[in-house]
Structures are given as C-alpha cells and as structure tokens.
Amino acid sequence: MKTFKIGGVHPEENKLSAGQPIREAQLPKQAIFSMFQHIGAPANAVVKKGDQVKVGTLLGEAGGFVSAPIYSSVSGKVSKVDVALDASGLRRMAVTVDVEGDEWEESIDRSKDLIRLSDRPELDAKTIVEKIKTAGIVGMGGATFPTHVKLCPPPGKVAECVIVNAVECEPYLTADHSLMLAHPDEILVGLQLVMKAVGVTKGYIGIENNKPDAIQLMTEKAKQYPEIEVVPLKLKYPQGGEKQLIDAVIGRQVPAPPALPIDTGAIVQNVGTCFAIYEAVMKNKPLIDRVITVTGKSLKHPSNLLARLGTPFSQLIDECGGLPEDTGKVIGGGPMMGKALLSLDVPMTKGSSGLLIMNDKEAKRAEVDPCIRCAKCVGACPMGLEPYLLAKVSELRDWDAAEQEDITSCIECGSCQFTCPSHRPLLDYIRLGKSTVMGIIRSRVAK
C-alpha cells in the first residue's frame, strides 16, 4: 500500500466520532462573519448596520485576486460591522447578524437531487472557475487558500492530474470521513468539475486505510467514472500534507520552495472543498456551511455537525452535551496542527474542520529535558530536515544558519515535537525561525 517516503509518525487515532452520521446543527441566535476566513487579502464588508440579509446574501466582497467573498449563512438583520475576536485570537473586522427565521436567496437550489456533469454539458472551464470564485470557496482542509487561485496555474505550469485529499490524518477529526459516507456521488461530481476546470483527464482520491468503509464506498461509486481512481493509503501522519499526499499518490516530490505543488503536475483539493464546489456549481450555493467534528474524550456526544458558518463554537459544544467540567484546552482543528482558542464565543469559519476539547490533564505540556541528540526528530521529519538543529539555531537567533538548513521547507506538522523524548518545544522555536527567515527573504527580494 502506498504512502509518502520520508519520516512520519503514528499518533493515537482517537476517532471518537467515526461512524456518527452528519447531524444538522441548530441555527445560532447570532452569527458572526469574520472578513478574514482565508489566506490572502481580507474581504471588504459591503453591508451596514440595519441591513436585512438572507441566507446567501453577499456580506463581504473579495479584497483582491487572492481573496474570497463572504456570504451570510443566516437570515436576519445586520447588528454590527466592527472588529470582533476570531479563532486566530486577533480582533479583526467582522459582520454580526441577528438571526430571524431562515430565509434563503431564491437563486440557491435547495433540492437534494444529484446533478451529474453530463446533465450540464454547457459548463466550460471558465464558467466553473468563475462560479467557484463567486461562491467564495477556499481550501477546507484548514489551509483556506482561495480555490479559484489554485485552479489557475501560473504561466508555464501545466496540470496533469487532480488529487482529492480524503486522508484526514489529524487524530480525532472525522468530518471528511462522514462527508464521504453521506455524499459520495456529489464529491465525485465535484472532482469531475475540478478536472474539467483545469483540463485534465485523471483524478485520484487518496484515502487512508483507517477508513475502510469510505474506501469501499468511494471505489464502488467511482466505478462509473473510469478516469477516477481511489487510492488507499497506508496510515501515517502527516499524509494529508499536500506535498506528502502528492508523493504518496503519484510518487513525485515537490522540490524545495519557491517550487509549488503544481510543479509536479498535481492539483490537490480537499474532500470538503470538492463537495462545496459541487454545491456551488450545480446548486448555485455559496460556501455558507460545512461539516465540523466536535470531539474530545470528556465530551458527552462527540459528533459530526453540519453547521452554518458564523455559528459560535460555544453553541456547537452545547449541542454535543455541553462543555465538560475538566476542560483545559479547546482547539480549533486537530491536535497536531490546530490552534488553541482564547475564547469559545468566537465563530466557526470556512476552515473549521474540528473542535477538540482536551481535559486539563491532556492540555498541559510535560517538563522539558535536555536534548539527548537521539535523532528521533530527524527520523520523524517528513521534509527530511533536522528539527533539533533548526530549533537550536532559531533559539540562538542565528537566522543565516536557519536559512542554510532549509527552515523554510518546514510544513509545521509537529511530528518532531510529537516524537521528542525530552518534550522539547521544537516547533515553537522552528516557527519563530521560519517566520523570521521568511521575512528576511521577502525584504531581500523587495530590494
């Protein structure tokens, strides 16, 4: 069975909510729409206090090419256009809507009927990309890179295949898994749309072998499309990393930065993104909701919720049995790469794949021992770097050495720190070094 070639670790899976069907979350009383739900320029709010909005009404328009518009996921009245705390811990521009009823824009097709690509022969590449752009779709695995940008390769680069990222290698998270079980046909059509948009005839779906039911179902459903191949992958973290997935599925490695994944000829899209693309193109539905896993060992009912964007996290937790007494840390995303939240009142965004509640015992880091130079971090690093060294030179603020040792190749997957017997905060230091070095490189290029 295929997997990526360098490094990797095996965290405990803890997929507590696996097998739980997707449950629709209740409408929030108030929804908060951050204008910063993607990488790139923020969206610019186009509504003002007092405006009436429906589900699907534009709230913020894209602030540039690498940006995405934001739509309302609820109907009601805009009560605030002001800065608000978001999941990143920053106070940034957001639109708050007080919910009244559930009225949808008429342009959205709310029927459940499956529309195949063959039903819409008039769709061409340009229309598909335009619809994806208009719908505000971004990478839903967590990176939130605007999807239409990825579908327009820079001049000189040619796409050869599309790979769907259905790996979900983060422990605890089961959102993609449950989505595949619920909507396999829609995901396949979404993949076909992406393939058509970039003009390729080969599509892969990479799924880790800890989801045999999803592999079986997708393989079954994909039989009708000879150009699509389901690739089961051997369980290993961080297989869901874009570069690792390309290596695992087609055996090509993306060269060091500034090379892009497209240099291997592959375009990678998350399963959730494919589903959103299907809805955007075939149903005219902008990105207003998504599946999110709400989980944790002390949580009463770990669940996969289909929730409207802008719903406060606290409400999602309440729907899964309420915040446990012994909560120590709440993480937006998975335990390996997710962000710890400052407050539970922040809203979910396009990139919210999970909400993990850790008890106070799990939440604390262990005492740090000296580095014993065991080289386990070197063996675990999926990018072939030397994390102990990168952390050391970053701690010593030797930025030249950090750049020399390829610190910018780090994908921040956390495998090094996960594996370190001395519990050293390797990634903390590497992040500091990486962002500093990237700043230095940018200013050098600017000169």
Add this chain to the structure above:
Amino acid sequence: MNKLIVSLSPHVHGGDSVQKNMYGVCIALLPAMLASFYFFGLGAVTVMLTSILACVFFEWAITKFVLKRQRLTILDGSAILTGMLLAFNLPSNLPLWIIILGALFAIGVGKMTFGGLGQNIFNPALAGRVFLLISFPVQMTTWPVSGEMTYLDAQTGATPLSLMQKAILEKDASILNDLPSSLDMLIGQTGGSLGEVSALLLLLGCIFMLCKKIITWHIPVSIIATVLVFAGLLHLANPIYANPLQVIFSGGLMLGACYMATDYVTSPMAPKGQLIYGVCIGLLTVIIRNWGAYPEGMSFAIIIMNAFTPLINNYCKPTRFGEVARKEAAK
C-alpha cells in the same frame, strides 16, 4: 470553569521520554548482565553494583554541590546506564577503588564537565574505561578465567583477543588453534571483561532495542558488517589473521557496536552520517586490534569517532524532501 490553556500545536505527544529510552537500554543489557554474573560469579556482581552506585552517587553529588542545580537528574536512568556500561568494560577482579575512580572520571569528567546529559562529546562510560586502561594497564588487562566463582586472586588466563594479537606478532597461525570455537564465543565462556561474555545475549538485547525503536539499525549493522568484511579479507589473505566470525564475537565488539557506539549523545544524527561513523569504527577496531599496542581496539575506535561526530553532523544531512526532484531537474 478554569481559564483555557493556550499553547501552540502540536497539542499531543507520543509519550516517549528520556527515562523510557535509558531504562530500555538497561533492560536490553539485563540478560548479558545475568550471564556475566553466572560466568564470573561474585566478582561480577561486586563490580556491577560498585560501578552503578558510584556513577549515580557522583552524578547526584556533582549536580547538587558543584553545579548547584535544583533539579536532580539521577533518576533519568542515564547515570545507571553509564554505571552498567562501565562495569561491562571492566574485569571482574578489579579492585573497588579503581572502579570508583573510573566512575568518577566517567561521570565527573566524561559527562558533567560538559554540562551533563546531552552535552558530552565522548561516551562517558568509554571515557572512564579508557582512563582506567591507560592508568592501570596491568589490572585492566588481567582477567579471571570465566567460571571461577571468586573475586580476588582468581586464576587469570589469556583471552581470545590476546591470542589473536599474539598470532599476528609471532606470525604463527597455529596459535589460533587455542581459540574457543566461534559457537562458544557466541554463547559466552571466554575470559575477559564482564561485557565480553555471551555475544548472543548482547545481540538479543540489541534486537529488543531495535524493536522498541530505541536505536536504528544503521550503527550496529555498519560496524559489524565492516568488521566482518575487513577481517574476512585479512583472513583470506593470510591465515595468521583470525576467522572473522571469531573476531566479531570476541572482546567488546558486540557491546561496543550495539550499546556504546549507539549512544545517542555522541553519535551522528543523520542516517548517512551514522553509516560513515559505523564503517569508520569497524575499520579502526580491526586496525587497532591487529596492529596496535592494545589487544582491544573497540573502545578507542568509538572514542576517536565520537570526536568526529560534530564534523560528520556538519557534512551529512538527511535527504531533503524534493531533493531527488531537484537533482533530476538540474540534469
């Protein structure tokens, strides 16, 4: 509800720890330790206990009174391991004061002067052994015959290594006929230091460490393979050089290849570097054993390569992701 803890990812840990690794090596050494007690009797027990206790005591005393650190590290297992390894490098009839002196050198000079765990350049146990070997050459190279259940005044005999060296010096291959068979050497039953008996049990412990992922295969395999090939070529060229199987099962080779050269702190980080390090240790060991002043070259070979480890780390980098693609693009 308490305030939420906020920290950077990753938020989970694999559960490995310094203690698990150190005690893992200690457990791997247990069968060979028991075998040394069986073959050398009370003397081996005395040497082992003295060495471990002395190492732990010196680590505690130096941390507390010289370095004046709050956090004591004697339970992390590293001092116990150094004590065990040092004892494995000593003859079972060594006077107690020499053992204690060796432990003081190993922990005091070999480890703590550099700043303690993780900072030392040389393997502390080997530093102690080499210090004793140079300072007390007679006591360090007089071994009781295995199976004699006494401590002092035991009958001493020639070891396989001294026989091998004698054969080369006197250019007389018939001396090698006195060597025990390679099977005997594999199981035990040879004179020498505590850790020179039973290559088999040491090898078993090594497999245990590989399964537990305490070490990787690179260093032990490269050392043993290099010695096999180098000694094998010499044996083929001239029968005064011993059979390569007898070479790898004799002396401290197994102990060195599996437990001393693989010491985390003093061995290279990247797999490529570890292979270079292992091959060099193998070559040096055979060279010193055959043509050096001492019959055993393993400890010197490892100490010499310890000194080269920072240099190897500088030049041997792991294969970066995408490096193959970059090289192909350059063509």
